[in-house]
Amino acid sequence: MEPILKARGLVKRYGKVTAINRSDFDLMPGEILAVIGDNGAGKSSIVKALCGAVIPDEGEIWLEGKKVSFSSPIDARNVGIETVYQTLAMSPALSIADNMFMGRELRKPGFMGKWLRKLDRPAMEKFARQKLSELGLTTIQSINQAVESLSGGQRQGVAVARAAAFGSKVIILDEPTAALGVKESRKVLELIQDVRSRGIPIILISHNMPHVFEVADRIHIHRLGRRLAVIDPREHSMSDAVAYMTGAQVPEGIAA
Amino acid sequence: MEPILKARGLVKRYGKVTAINRSDFDLMPGEILAVIGDNGAGKSSIVKALCGAVIPDEGEIWLEGKKVSFSSPIDARNVGIETVYQTLAMSPALSIADNMFMGRELRKPGFMGKWLRKLDRPAMEKFARQKLSELGLTTIQSINQAVESLSGGQRQGVAVARAAAFGSKVIILDEPTAALGVKESRKVLELIQDVRSRGIPIILISHNMPHVFEVADRIHIHRLGRRLAVIDPREHSMSDAVAYMTGAQVPEGIAA
């Protein structure tokens, strides 16, 4: 089967620091691919390269067999790649609804919307509230709160809800549950499985091994800026995975 | 036994939003107190009120039996309360060493340090590198990197290393392992136990139940802006704790 998203030989350097070191990447259609690795291994860097947020110094990327080179995240979004960044990418002073619909606002029907381009605020707020409740974020008291005044977890929830609501071809989640509580993390896992069941492949970066082993179809292990191995969670234990990614053990028989 | 840090009836409102709703708080000498609760329950808000980062609208705080009212985090730090904030409180453009020693820089010995007040950069960098290696953060390639160019986990590691290195009376950790990998989280847990063994009490906010139940002496459950209950991890299961904090079940027999 042809990977839906494929990369070969990606390199990214910042001055003397190497973030991606000739790494490869493959995402198969319809799968949940987990990416694991130490802090600073380069996980965020490589997925940012895949979604246009970082322009790699070297290397090539293919989407559905066609070579692509995104010059900005908007390019990637236009072809249906939706991303939750580790830094969340929110406008702190704007409201929850504004942030969720940033770049794809709803307009009022009829004259007001068509000619005066008036936003349909009630509709956007209702939608936002509903998505957040689905994620179990029932502690948000005012949907008009500025994002900067939200708690860490609430903010992350807004970002996840945004990506889940709009992704169409690939969804990339960079540590989507890091700041979330037990209940909220659970809901995100359910959401991920729900999205997969609609046939949309997902890249999930996470440090939570039980969660990774619960939902992933394949696990990409990243170490020192490159792909070390791809393992099948049914064939390897969590201990194996942790041993590989921390360098305690070198995987055998598996091509990087 | 008298709590080392005690609060009664704390209230904090932001416009129409209530973050702390007449909450109480007790930290006993030498213990590890875990604070758990849903996203947005008000955990960060209450610890911020304890360390001077938020001025509560109402309520009183006692440190070692003496009433205190901090008007800034510096007041709290001066009496030995060291905090890792959920937002990390780093200066993005400054280097790792600069951030770790912010506010307590090392000066060169002799004339240069005493009269020209020259910083002892090599010493600070060496110390920083050592602390980070102790936390397992071996992926940081350059100790002169600006903090903004670090990965999410690396950044959190720097913040934790800073608090652990300097706290003397109380250490507050707000989700210190959220962005950390398996290895790095483990090291932080070891660090926490190490600090406790030196007799310093710790407040640990975390969403990771296994970790909480592993290290905590008591668990403060926060719900809807106030303390719902304090439980003993040896007498309650994780399921109980999760049920209490999410509102699935109401704890009985335990005074809030």
Place this chain on the structure above:
Amino acid sequence: MSDSDNYEAVVQSASSEVASFEEHKKGLIGHFHHALHATPSLVPLIVLVASIIVFGIAVGSNFFSAYALTLILQQVQIVGVLAAAQSLVVLTAGIDLSVGAIAVFTSVIMGQFTFRYGIPAPISVVCGLAIGTGIGAISGWLVSRVKLPPFIVTLGMWQIVLAANYLYSANETIRSQDIATEASFLQFLGRTFELGGAKLNLGVVLMLILVVVLAYCLRSTAWGRHVYAVGDDPEAAKLAGVKVNQTLMSVYMLVGFICALAGWVMIGRFGSISPSATTGTFGNIQSITAVVIGGISLFGGRGSILGAFFGALIVGVFELGLRMAGADAQWTYLLIGALIIGAVTVDQWIRKVTA
């Protein structure tokens, strides 16, 4: 720790109500409090009203005459229009030092096109507006594509436009009488009409309409939200899918256009067209002052254009009030300096108590 493997299952039965707390303050004060919290641009409005009252008491009844009160609007119209333009740039975390220069230059263009080349006045006005927009486009391109700091780009533009203005006009003033007889359309925005005993001119009306329209666009259209997002955190806005460059480009072009409108307003207000109008030199500081007094953050993304409008009026009230009270020029400057600091202190204080 027996059933640890399963603790996550418990959340299925978690409560799913949205959290809510009883309201704290009620009644009139509570309402007022909440209104200020929700609409921060009310704060400069309060300061404005307060300063009108104070000056009214200090200066006496002359100040409350219809003539004096409309005079404030008249005197503020140019700065008001420029402040509207400046607000847009400042909301994107930029700054535009060239607003005044563009206004003066476009007014000169409108005049010279009519008088030097004999182009009909309405077409000259359109040309002026187009050139203003064009200058804005150059700045916008340098800021968004070449990624230069707005301060430098517009500082350079300021010098270039001002010098071009003197060179092109050969420092010649076009006299009011000539315009009135030969091309009165240029003075169109200077036409006055009565409204309840007060005399207003079309320039003031234009300013008011402009502020209302921009306030609507910023608050209720996608474009407006993007302007805020770009100013708030350009990196985040880009990652979230905002076309940052396009938004910046549109803002700078619009600003150029509005400055050209201000140029047209200038002709209406002064009758004549002079390349040496001080707006060219001080228009930038005046408009930035209005914007900052109005509570817009120079770091971008926070504040409202209505605030900037009230800010311009506050300065206008101070200036007229002090002049009418007979303070001499240096004392006026000194007191205006002190009053501006005072106004913003009051503003900060109101914000603090209602936070």
Place this chain on the structure above:
Amino acid sequence: MSDSDNYEAVVQSASSEVASFEEHKKGLIGHFHHALHATPSLVPLIVLVASIIVFGIAVGSNFFSAYALTLILQQVQIVGVLAAAQSLVVLTAGIDLSVGAIAVFTSVIMGQFTFRYGIPAPISVVCGLAIGTGIGAISGWLVSRVKLPPFIVTLGMWQIVLAANYLYSANETIRSQDIATEASFLQFLGRTFELGGAKLNLGVVLMLILVVVLAYCLRSTAWGRHVYAVGDDPEAAKLAGVKVNQTLMSVYMLVGFICALAGWVMIGRFGSISPSATTGTFGNIQSITAVVIGGISLFGGRGSILGAFFGALIVGVFELGLRMAGADAQWTYLLIGALIIGAVTVDQWIRKVTA
């Protein structure tokens, strides 16, 4: 998933080497690349050297004469000192519009104290420096304690100080000849000496020393780090234990002091003491321009004071170069605008290729 309970134990045997990669670029270019990456203030230096060379070619050998080259330093000394002060404020994410006004006012104070009250010149100078520091302290108090935006505080101060300056001096100039005969100490910084055929004065030396000392303080003392931290993210700095208010206060006071030094430099340079010196009105824009060309971010926390110094020199080179090339006054004004944009474009470009 059998041994899931224990997977965390594995990390005990994890590798504990610090990650490292082979170096990418080597040789001279690699070194140069790395130097630029590590010391961004080299970039304006390159632009400066390039513009000296370009003007040298355009103007001819006259430009490389000791006279012309030292003239640049002479002409730049006041703006250079003000830019050093401005850098400090801008690094804290502030802006100081009052720098020029303080310089002029303190020069007037030094003169009037000596001539009006008969105070010995050195004591007058000290009084001037103290008053400058005091004005800075007021601004610092308003910014740090009352939490007003620096733009507003210093805008107000600018107007207040400038007006006070005219009122206090009654617009009277103290003539150079009178100072030279009666209180030549006031002109101390104007004394010249020869250095390898070039004539330099003590004001220039003061500027150079000031820049070096401030660069040292900012880079190598705790205070300097705190200045950066406060500008970078004041909230984070406060949480991390920086005494934000004290740091701001120290910066504004130091800035007031340096501006007063600039006032003393002015007496040395112009000989006479005049309250209407242009520095009072344009010193702020000139110093901010130098700071921004030098690569300091107006959002605070990024950049170096050496950059600002080079920025001031770049503008000085442009001004003198264009005049020597024979451009007339209006064209000079226009071209300087264009050159400033050009210089920063080159600067951005170098930064991009070496990123």
Place this chain on the structure above:
Amino acid sequence: QDSAKACLITKTDTNPFFVKMREGATAKAKELGIELDTFAGKVDGDNETQVAAIETCIANGAKGILITPSNSSAIVGSVQQARDAGLLVIALDTPLDPIDAADMTFATDNFLAGELIGKWAKATMGDAAADAKIALLNIDIAQPSVGVLRNQGFLAGFGIELGDENKWGDEDDPRIVGHDVTQGNEEGGRKAMENLLAQEPFVNLVYTVNEPAAAGAYEALKAVGREGDVTIVSVDGGCPGVANVEAGVIGATSQQYPLLMASKGIEAIAAFAKDGTKPQATEGKGFFDTGVKLVTDKPAEGIESIPVAEGKELCWG
């Protein structure tokens, strides 16, 4: 009945010339029992602030306005408004364009002031005038009319062919080294002189728009040791300026009489407020000429001048 109100609107109040004008007006107003409000622009050429000032005077119910227009044609509309509201408007120092837009003008002839120093410089230099190297230090690139009149008057007096009389900088006589701007103060004067010296080190005649600029130019010349062989001429005749003529810094300056203008103006308004009489112009001119005199201790033949000692007595203040 309150005492009559009058307004004085000057171009700036940072230039000592206008400060003296204000002092003269204030003293006279006090003497005649008139309530005087004073206004000023921010910089030379600031028309907007003057418009706002006229409006304020109307709002305050003043009887008359004394104005030194920053922009003599641009202000005309506002002046008309004031006259329509029944105020007496008198232009001081600078005539309006057209001159009859004001009820009366009390002025110096700035072109004449320039011409006097031009003629004096030519006569003083003698034969050397044919290959003089002239530096011209003007006020501002906006070319306000006073600056243009003085500049062009100087050139005309020196015998240089003018281009457009309404602007400086378009002459092509090779004796002109260059023009620069000074903002009319010492700081600008020094820098402008340095710039022109860098262009042509052997400048030997310097025209300056006023005496502070001249003092600045002198410092620049002193720095290169050429103060002895350069002649500086200037306009204004303020006390420090005349002192500089005495000290040999300035060769000659054209003296004006702002105090006289202002006190005449106040008298006229007082008369108008009393019985509506309007002031009369000087015979044969469209305005009331308050005169201009050349001050120098090196009189040149055929050019009327007064010695420094007399200039010091007449100087403002």
